[in-house]
Amino acid sequence: MIELLSQPWPWYVAGPSIAVVMFLLLWTGKSFGVSSTLRSLCSIGGAGKNCDFFDFDWRSQNWNLVFVGGAVIGGYLAAHFLSSPEPLQLDPRTVEELSELGIAFDGSFLPEDLFSWSSLLTAKGLIVMVLGGFFVGFGTRWAGGCTSGHAISGLADLQLPSLIAAIGFFAGGLLMTHFLFPLIF
């Protein structure tokens, strides 16, 4: 059983499992959306003192912080007890295109060249980690949700705003990947 679970999970196991998580959150009277925890973190840090947007009772959202804490633990458990001995299987075309940009692939989850403490203070490292993270936080809050809140929860409820948001997610991602990556790397 552990051996089976340690294999990489196919999409048709992962996707429905995510939908089950969404359903169970609805069933407990909550909704599935991770990015709103970033707003709670701002409030916890005291941002509500001089900004109305963060002046709300974050304790009413503590269930979501617990959920996110669970996601950290789940990552730990999967990495330590269900890890696959095989390297990541990446499409050879992606490997090729990334190597043309000078980004190597060695079978792990992340490119070491970009995501390391030593690259954090280089221009590329700052763009990828600091600027990238900034856009994730700024963009999700402006759009009112991320992949979980819009592309899954919102679209599952056939909400038009979520469709526009999802189109935006892909427009931004494609622009970055196909037009800006060659300029940055």
Add this chain to the structure above:
Amino acid sequence: MKLTKFLLLGILFGIVMTKSEVISWYRIQEMFRFHSFHMYGVMGSALGVGLVFVQWIKRRGIRTYDGQAIEFKPKAFSIPRYLFGGSLFGIGWALTGACPGPLFTLLGNGFILYSVVILSAVLGTFVYGKLRNRLPH
């Protein structure tokens, strides 16, 4: 404890994110380069099954475990808010290779460096909060 169920759901979510390799920067690149069906399959099947759940809740009037009505709040319509905000997030998604769920799951996977990305995301959220009155919504 009331919060335990959310912890368990979060743990399940973190395991699914890790084992389906959705947290991999490379998988996100593969997706944006249209080289693999995997990510589309994950999101598409989550959406497809999610749609069935939502319709089931609405048509059968399914209630929460403690008997409350399940409400779906319609999001206020706007184009600039979702399109511009969404595109900025998309840019960040391609750079960091992670949307908010995976950001936290990566920490648990031992990529402590992602705490820098999370802090930047919190800062981005904070700056949005400061500027929101001047942005189109």
